[in-house]
Each structure stands twice: as structure tokens, then as C-alpha cells.
Amino acid sequence: MRLKAARLHTPAGGGSFVMSHLSIGLFLVDQDRHRIAVGSDRQRHIPLKAGEGWILPADVTGICEYDEALSFLKLELPESLLGDVGFYRQRDFAPVVGAFDPLLAQFVHQAAATTESAPSLYRDTMQLALAAHLAEVLWPQKPGLAGIEDRRLRRALDYIHDNLAADLSLDDLASEAAMSRFHFVRAFTKAIGRSPLQYVISQRMELAKLLLKTTRLPMASIAANVGYEDVSRFGQHFRRHTGTTPAAYRAD
Incomplete structure (x- = not known):
């Protein structure tokens, strides 16, 4: 599937939406009375100006009114294009509604102007540049990770993020990194600044926060999605990590 881009003109109103792919919307006019709900029916009034808009994860639902x-x-980015730049988080990032990164806005305009043209090196290169910059905007590398040049540790990190709901073990991670358990723990802790266990828990809690805010999944399902069969244990870790309970975080 190729990148889809369109310039749309709609009358006042709006309604519900379903985004099957990671999608970008860049407003060309001001909308002072713009209201949006993502993953629920709880709408928020978020005025948007021309040049602002939204970036929504794949498979998200919601309501938009104006x-x-x-x-x-409107752009829809296929998984294949995002995969080409190593971005596999099209479903687990926090929705963006508001100001746009200026360079990303330029890429969106460029993509909309060239997407219907015949395949060319220029068009394909610009679409890759868009995907790569979008990945950096949505999931910027933390300073500690940016300097990791050891491919073995990067394989372990990719494995962690691809399997957050699984029963991860130190043996699994060390195997992915092709290291002994002892050397893996030492190398990982030195590079990341925390132990593998601490890192896995922190990433699970970040995903849980996202699911709590953007979905209606019951607490047991969210716990399972981040690797916890025991809901009470999930709640304990969440409170330790955030200072509040999952239910209170969702209601806030």
C-alpha cells in the first residue's frame, strides 16, 4: 500500500471517525470551535489555526466536530512505509492535537502535492523523509538511547518493545543480544542507566498510560496488554510509577 494524501473540503458539522492507518490532518483554515474526542465520546474544545492539526494512531476511533x-x-501512512524507517509504533503513541512541527508541516504539504504523481526517486525519497521525521516527532530517542551503537543492545530493546505483553525473561533478552546474562545486565544498565527489569516496567507503564487515556478497554485488558495477569499487581506498579491509581489517571 502507498501513502495516501488528499485535500478535503467539508461543510460545518463533522462526526465520528475511524482511522485504520496512522493519519495526519493539517488544517488549512482556522477553526475556533473545533471539538475532538479520541478513543471515547468525551469531547474537548481545542481551537486550531491554519497550520495546526492532528496526528492519530492506527485503529483509533473518535469524534470531531466544528x-x-x-x-x-489528510495523510494516511501505511505500515510498510513506517517500517522502512524502523518505526513500528503506529498504534502506541499519544495522539497529537494542536501545534505542528514546522518541518513536518512542510513534508505534509509536499506529500499532498506529489502523492498522485508517477513513482519517482524524488517522490519516494520525500515520503521516506516524511516518515523518518514523523517517527522522530512522535517517539524521539531519549538521550541515553541515542548514543547506543551496540547492535546487540538495540536488538534487545526492539525485542522488549515488540513483546511488552509477553512474559519477558532475562534469558530471552540476553539471547537476543547474544550475550551471557551477566554481561547483558552490565552492558544494558551502563548504556540505559537502569536495569533491564526497571526499563521493562517503565515502558509497560508508559503504554498503560496511553491505553488508559485513549481507549475504553477494561482494566484487566489493559493490564494484560502490558504484561500483567494480576490486575492488583499492575495497579501497584502503576501507582509506584505515576503516583496515582490507573482509575484515577483515566478519570483525570
């Missing part, structure tokens, strides 16, 4: 006619650019 009181004036709307013109905007």
Missing part, C-alpha cells in the same frame, strides 16, 4: 466549513490535508 462549526465552520473546514479545509484540510
Whole structure:
């Protein structure tokens, strides 16, 4: 599947939406009475100006309403394009609604202008540049990770992020890194600044926070999605990590 881009003009109103792919919307006109709900029916009034918009994960649902006619650019990025730049988080990032990174906005305009043209090195290169910059905007590398040049540790990190719901073991991670358990723990802790266990828990809690805010999944399902069969144990870790309970975090 190729990147899809369109310039859309719609009358005042809006309604529910389903985004099957990671999607970007860039407003071409101001919308002072713009309201949006993502993953629920709880709408928020978020005025948007021309040049602002939204970035929504794949498979997300919601409601968008506005009181004036709307013109905007809409892009849908296929998993294959995101995979080409090593970005596999099209479903687990926090939705963006508001100001846009200026360079990303330029890439969106460029993609909308060239997506219907015949395949060319220029078009394909610009689409890859868009995907790569989008990945950096949505999931910037933490300073501690940016300097990791050891491919063995990167394989272990990729394995962690691809299997957060699994019953991860030190043997699994050390095997992915092709190291002994002792050397893996020492190398990982030195590079990341925390132990493998601490890192896994922190990433599970970040994903849990996202699911709590953007879905209606019951607590047991969220716990299972981040690797906890025991909901009470999940709640304990969540409170230790965030200072509040999962239910209170969702309601906030």
C-alpha cells in the first residue's frame, strides 16, 4: 500500500471517525470551535489555526466536530512505509492535537502535492523523509538511547518493545543480544542507566498510560496488554510509577 494524501473540503458539522492507518490532518483554515474526542465520546474544545492539526494512531476511533466549513490535508501512512524507517509504533503513541512541527508541516504539504504523481526517486525519497521525521516527532530517542551503537543492545530493546505483553525473561533478552546474562545486565544498565527489569516496567507503564487515556478497554485488558495477569499487581506498579491509581489517571 502507498501513502495516501488528499485535500478535503467539508461543510460545518463533522462526526465520528475511524482511522485504520496512522493519519495526519493539517488544517488549512482556522477553526475556533473545533471539538475532538479520541478513543471515547468525551469531547474537548481545542481551537486550531491554519497550520495546526492532528496526528492519530492506527485503529483509533473518535469524534470531531466544528462549526465552520473546514479545509484540510489528510495523510494516511501505511505500515510498510513506517517500517522502512524502523518505526513500528503506529498504534502506541499519544495522539497529537494542536501545534505542528514546522518541518513536518512542510513534508505534509509536499506529500499532498506529489502523492498522485508517477513513482519517482524524488517522490519516494520525500515520503521516506516524511516518515523518518514523523517517527522522530512522535517517539524521539531519549538521550541515553541515542548514543547506543551496540547492535546487540538495540536488538534487545526492539525485542522488549515488540513483546511488552509477553512474559519477558532475562534469558530471552540476553539471547537476543547474544550475550551471557551477566554481561547483558552490565552492558544494558551502563548504556540505559537502569536495569533491564526497571526499563521493562517503565515502558509497560508508559503504554498503560496511553491505553488508559485513549481507549475504553477494561482494566484487566489493559493490564494484560502490558504484561500483567494480576490486575492488583499492575495497579501497584502503576501507582509506584505515576503516583496515582490507573482509575484515577483515566478519570483525570
